Amino acid sequence: MEDTIKEIKSRVDIVNLINEYVPLTKGGKNYKGLCPFHKENTPSFMVSPELQIFKCFGCDKGGDSIRFVQEIEGLEFRQALEFLAGKAGVALKTSAFTRSPDEMKAKKILELNSLAAEYFQYILKNHKFGKKALAYLKDRDIKDAAIDIYKIGYAPNSWDGLIRFLLKRGYDISLIAASGLVVPKDNNKGFYDRFRGRLIIPLRNERGEVVGFSGRSLGASEPKYLNSPETLVFKKERFLYNLDLARSEIKKKKEAILVEGYFDAITPFQEGFKNVVASLGTSLTSGQLSLLKRFTDTLIIFYDTDTAGIEASKRALNLAQSAGMDVKVGILSDAFKDPDEAVRKDKMYFGKALESAASVYDFYFEYAKKRHNVKDALEKKKAADFLLPIISEITHTVHKAHYIKELADLLDVSEETIVQSLKKYGTNFGAGRSYSLEKKVSSPKISSQEYILALILSSPKELAQKTLYKLSSDDFTQEIANAVFVKLKDYLLSKERFLLRNFCLKLSPHENELVEKLHLMELPVLGFLEEDEAYLEKEIKKIFDIINKETLRRKMREVSYLLKQAEKRSDKRLVSELQEEFLRLSKKVTK
Numbered sequence: 001m002e003d004t005i006k007e008i009k010s011r012v013d014i015v016n017l018i019n020e021y022v023p024l025t026k027g028g029k030n031y032k033g034l035c036p037f038h039k040e041n042t043p044s045f046m047v048s049p050e051l052q053i054f055k056c057f058g059c060d061k062g063g064d065s066i067r068f069v070q071e072i073e074g075l076e077f078r079q080a081l082e083f084l085a086g087k088a089g090v091a092l093k094t095s096a097f098t099r100s101p102d103e104m105k106a107k108k109i110l111e112l113n114s115l116a117a118e119y120f121q122y123i124l125k126n127h128k129f130g131k132k133a134l135a136y137l138k139d140r141d142i143k144d145a146a147i148d149i150y151k152i153g154y155a156p157n158s159w160d161g162l163i164r165f166l167l168k169r170g171y172d173i174s175l176i177a178a179s180g181l182v183v184p185k186d187n188n189k190g191f192y193d194r195f196r197g198r199l200i201i202p203l204r205n206e207r208g209e210v211v212g213f214s215g216r217s218l219g220a221s222e223p224k225y226l227n228s229p230e231t232l233v234f235k236k237e238r239f240l241y242n243l244d245l246a247r248s249e250i251k252k253k254k255e256a257i258l259v260e261g262y263f264d265a266i267t268p269f270q271e272g273f274k275n276v277v278a279s280l281g282t283s284l285t286s287g288q289l290s291l292l293k294r295f296t297d298t299l300i301i302f303y304d305t306d307t308a309g310i311e312a313s314k315r316a317l318n319l320a321q322s323a324g325m326d327v328k329v330g331i332l333s334d335a336f337k338d339p340d341e342a343v344r345k346d347k348m349y350f351g352k353a354l355e356s357a358a359s360v361y362d363f364y365f366e367y368a369k370k371r372h373n374v375k376d377a378l379e380k381k382k383a384a385d386f387l388l389p390i391i392s393e394i395t396h397t398v399h400k401a402h403y404i405k406e407l408a409d410l411l412d413v414s415e416e417t418i419v420q421s422l423k424k425y426g427t428n429f430g431a432g433r434s435y436s437l438e439k440k441v442s443s444p445k446i447s448s449q450e451y452i453l454a455l456i457l458s459s460p461k462e463l464a465q466k467t468l469y470k471l472s473s474d475d476f477t478q479e480i481a482n483a484v485f486v487k488l489k490d491y492l493l494s495k496e497r498f499l500l501r502n503f504c505l506k507l508s509p510h511e512n513e514l515v516e517k518l519h520l521m522e523l524p525v526l527g528f529l530e531e532d533e534a535y536l537e538k539e540i541k542k543i544f545d546i547i548n549k550e551t552l553r554r555k556m557r558e559v560s561y562l563l564k565q566a567e568k569r570s571d572k573r574l575v576s577e578l579q580e581e582f583l584r585l586s587k588k589v590t591k
């Protein structure tokens, strides 16, 4: 097993692997890019080809290629390994794994769910109980073919219709309970059907397996939509409705349309807009996006036209952009409340709205225009307050200039006014990320002791050795940094060639973690002056002085403590010795 893992890891280069999800650029010895796991505008996501690891300094996620696949694809270790094995062309012996009890159970739940879907559909199509639901579907223009494809059904208004059906088919009650299709009774004696008197939409995952259900109330009963709870097979955070049917079209069209509800997916799909997925509810998750990113990088958001929908679009597009996707936003006229209605009432119009989906910033301008009447002075200010921070975040200068002009026109003020107002949002006009040593050292994430180790790790051997000679174990008060320092000195002074990978083998897990972090850290020096030794040396000297003074101050505190003790004991000789020592140290500090 260990060997298989090693072989897979050696055949898949982590830089190539991650590049498929996040564009990486080389900076010094490492690669960097925008983190796919959290929102950021300046890259803090680093990849080391040397150590075959990644780390984000923003959200702290990190690890090897298997870990990366687990995170981005939302897979278990075993599944991630299979995924990478596929890429590497390494055959995994099935005997290398045995299915865990949970995996066996998950398989059983899928089977049970699929049977339950059949049961619900049978009632809808063949039983008198289903008539009302069938009429409702007709009313929504859902065609028979779509009812079949989507396995839509009806749950009769019965407390135990489904339970009895499943028990009769030989499933035991604990498995039925694990599927979420039933709810325990208050007295804990037995269960009753979760879905009663509701239209049933089976929720299928990207492989077409039924992982859960959603029941829509047809009368006044609340809630309007009732969903399965999370189970072994249903994780809401990673579920997109209709992805199984839409995936091939998404790949073909190289874009996906994202909508809110099932019917916003079903109606367009049956009318030929087949690359639609629904996020079910308005809060899109990063898990859903990483699922989608397996199929495309371009997203057209088509949420409801009400205020909640517009707010949701805003959130969704922020999230999708930070996941590195190209995002456009579909804007529907107020005459339609959602894509479902737009397609039903005017298919042509929907097609056009799709084609003219706006860029994110155009969407925000539309949004501001809709909400604020800019003829009114107060409303003008509100529109500006809304749009200025958005424009300030645009990094591309030409792009930014375009929207500065747009906003100036909208508010009927000069472009200079806009540029001035943008300043308070801390916009830097074209300037790159500024590195400040002081900031770096005082930042809680990295101490001066760690920072000098990072510099040594990046230095050519001679400079590294020279620096190590000048430092002593006393300079490192942090336990792990101290251990790394001692081992590094030992290793660097004895070995002909410094190989980071080999050095890491000598470290404990905690020490290893620190070294990986330091190796991946983007050093200010290597940001613009690659391997510029003189610069590196200067930086080392600067930080060495800081450390040296820290050590001196520590020693002064010790001496002053001893001095007090000696004075208490009236040990005159020791007192004068210590006083001298204190003076010597304080001179050194102020030098």
Ligand SMILES: [Zn+2]
Residues within 6 Å of the ligand: 035, 036, 037, 038, 045, 056, 057, 058, 059, 060, 061
């Ligand atoms: Zn991150």
